[in-house]
Amino acid sequence: MSDPMRIRAQAAGDKVTVRVLMSHEMETGQRKDAAGKVIPAWFIQEVTATHNGKTVLTADWGPSIAKNPFLQFVVKGGKVGDKVAVTWTDNKGGKRTDEATVS
Amino acid sequence: MQTRREMLARSATVAGLLAGAGFLPLSAMAAWPQAAFDSKNMADAVKALGGGAPVESKDVSVSGPDIAENGAVVPVGCATTLPGVKRLLLLVEKNPSVLAAVFNVTDAVEANLNTRVKMGQSSNVFAVAMMNDGKVFFAAKEIKVTLGGCGG
Amino acid sequence: MVKPSLIGLAALALCAGAQAQKSTADGIAEYRKMLEDGNPAELYEAKGEALWKQKRGPKNASLEQCDLGQGPGVVKGVFVTLPRYFADTQKVQDLESRLVSCMAMLQGFDAAEVAKTPFGRGEMANVTALATWIASVSRGMRFNLPQSHPAERQSYEVGKRAFFFRAGSHDFSCATCHAEDGKRIRLQDLPNLTKNPGDGIGFAAWPAYRVSNGQMWGMQLRLNDCFRQQRFPYPGFGSEVTIALATYMGVNAKGAESIAPSIKR
Numbered sequence: 252m253s254d255p256m257r258i259r260a261q262a263a264g265d266k267v268t269v270r271v272l273m274s275h276e277m278e279t280g281q282r283k284d285a286a287g288k289v290i291p292a293w294f295i296q297e298v299t300a301t302h303n304g305k306t307v308l309t310a311d312w313g314p315s316i317a318k319n320p321f322l323q324f325v326v327k328g329g330k331v332g333d334k335v336a337v338t339w340t341d342n343k344g345g346k347r348t349d350e351a352t353v354s
Numbered sequence: 355m356q357t358r359r360e361m362l363a364r365s366a367t368v369a370g371l372l373a374g375a376g377f378l379p380l381s382a383m384a385a386w387p388q389a390a391f392d393s394k395n396m397a398d399a400v401k402a403l404g405g406g407a408p409v410e411s412k413d414v415s416v417s418g419p420d421i422a423e424n425g426a427v428v429p430v431g432c433a434t435t436l437p438g439v440k441r442l443l444l445l446v447e448k449n450p451s452v453l454a455a456v457f458n459v460t461d462a463v464e465a466n467l468n469t470r471v472k473m474g475q476s477s478n479v480f481a482v483a484m485m486n487d488g489k490v491f492f493a494a495k496e497i498k499v500t501l502g503g504c505g506g
Numbered sequence: 507m508v509k510p511s512l513i514g515l516a517a518l519a520l521c522a523g524a525q526a527q528k529s530t531a532d533g534i535a536e537y538r539k540m541l542e543d544g545n546p547a548e549l550y551e552a553k554g555e556a557l558w559k560q561k562r563g564p565k566n567a568s569l570e571q572c573d574l575g576q577g578p579g580v581v582k583g584v585f586v587t588l589p590r591y592f593a594d595t596q597k598v599q600d601l602e603s604r605l606v607s608c609m610a611m612l613q614g615f616d617a618a619e620v621a622k623t624p625f626g627r628g629e630m631a632n633v634t635a636l637a638t639w640i641a642s643v644s645r646g647m648r649f650n651l652p653q654s655h656p657a658e659r660q661s662y663e664v665g666k667r668a669f670f671f672r673a674g675s676h677d678f679s680c681a682t683c684h685a686e687d688g689k690r691i692r693l694q695d696l697p698n699l700t701k702n703p704g705d706g707i708g709f710a711a712w713p714a715y716r717v718s719n720g721q722m723w724g725m726q727l728r729l730n731d732c733f734r735q736q737r738f739p740y741p742g743f744g745s746e747v748t749i750a751l752a753t754y755m756g757v758n759a760k761g762a763e764s765i766a767p768s769i770k771r
Contacts, residue, residue: 315454
């Protein structure tokens with residue numbers, strides 16, 4: 252059970268700046284543990300963002316994205332009270348969706 | 355500051371990288387672009403995604419610090435003011451996994467994304483804008499890393 | 507905001523001649539500023555806040571009655587007044603060891619077991635998350651540790667002695683690195699901890715999220731790692747020497763603004 256994302260969505264004019272902090276190891280698969288064994292790759296591959304249920308952004312990520320990933324984007328034509336949801340899926344089939352209300 | 359020769363050389367490099375079979379059909383775009391992310395160098399990574407010859411453009415920007423205290427977390431952004439952008443890519447030239455992110459931009463968001471990448475060493479970071487009409491533009495920024503952030 | 511005071515950095519030649527419009531120090535400051543928004547410590551804050559309110563442990567109770575020095579359940583302002591003396595345990599305690607006391611007293615956890623758990627694992631990870639949240643609630647407030655109880659004053663004096671005590675294979679002490687102005691290791695400033703090093707510096711910056719290992723570090727782990735770097739044996743979690751050192755640094759930092767939890771390299 253993964254930890255929740257922190258999503259902040261702030262309206263200014265008719266634009267909504269969304270900042271997301273995701274909790275994820277983003278393990279590259281390049282590292283070895285103390286015993287010399289490769290630590291398997293484990294990273295977010297796909298991110299989807301919706302605004303009031305409509306998909307506004309999708310992304311494909313690789314292991315070069317930093318641990319506990321940060322993402323910032325700007326939704327056009329949003330306002331206070333709208334819903335923003337972010338979903339991530341990782342290479343092991345892990346998945347998580349969190350939602351925030353625009354303030 | 356680049357000389358014209360350097361700029362052309364860089365364009366040629368990125369052109370070679372992006373030369374490919376053209377855009378992927380919509381259905382294929384839903385799958386994670388394995389080949390692109392598996393690539394061992396920037397050339398192969400972008401080739402797998404298709405696109406025309408990339409041209410360095412002031413209308414595309416890659417943002418980030420000049421120097422990162424630790425390569426484990428480097429804030430970078432990719433943006434373009436050009437209308438009709440389909441995708442924005444972020445690449446770290448010297449990383450084992452060169453392609454960091456592919457953003458599929460819709461009209462509902464600004465073509466301006468910010469995220470954080472890991473950098474194994476000082477390297478060029480590229481922002482690539484793939485347009486609806488097939489044109490490809492890019493911008494580059496060198497980010498120095500004082501301590502590599504990929505392992506251990 | 508930390509503004510590094512780096513002298514003679516030209517020798518490091520990190521920026522090629524023609525491009526050095528911005529000094530390396532400015533570059534690092536800019537990098538740090540870029541990371542302030544969206545500090546992964548927020549993930550731990552959220553976790554800590556949830557743990558405070560959640561009924562857990564053999565007694566199935568929350569921590570909402572925990573007394574961190576200003577009465578049961580009072581969280582705002584406690585971070586900048588710790589370590590301090592607690593009558594019920596009859597000793598000076600820092601935030602993390604006090605949280606373990608509360609987890610034992612209120613929730614029925616085994617304090618010794620928690621103290622033995624490695625950082626980042628099991629209940630110790632929960633202690634770190636709780637400490638991160640509690641620190642965040644006092645962000646912006648200024649340190650004002652009490653020194654009214656004799657045990658608190660003694661803790662300060664013991665901390666001072668420990669700070670200057672040279673030991674280990676390299677004959678290091680905390681003072682070796684932290685008793686002078688203007689010192690640094692590579693690109694990190696070494697604050698002078700024998701006095702108030704300034705807002706958000708030194709004691710006022712921990713707990714902190716360390717990007718280099720992607721870990722959340724409380725002061726107990728920070729001190730543990732200092733001991734490791736000095737080639738000292740590891741201190742026990744919540745041991746008297748770690749609390750005394752925290753008292754010493756905290757009292758010296760009187761008036762400094764807390765920026766915890768912060769983000770570090």
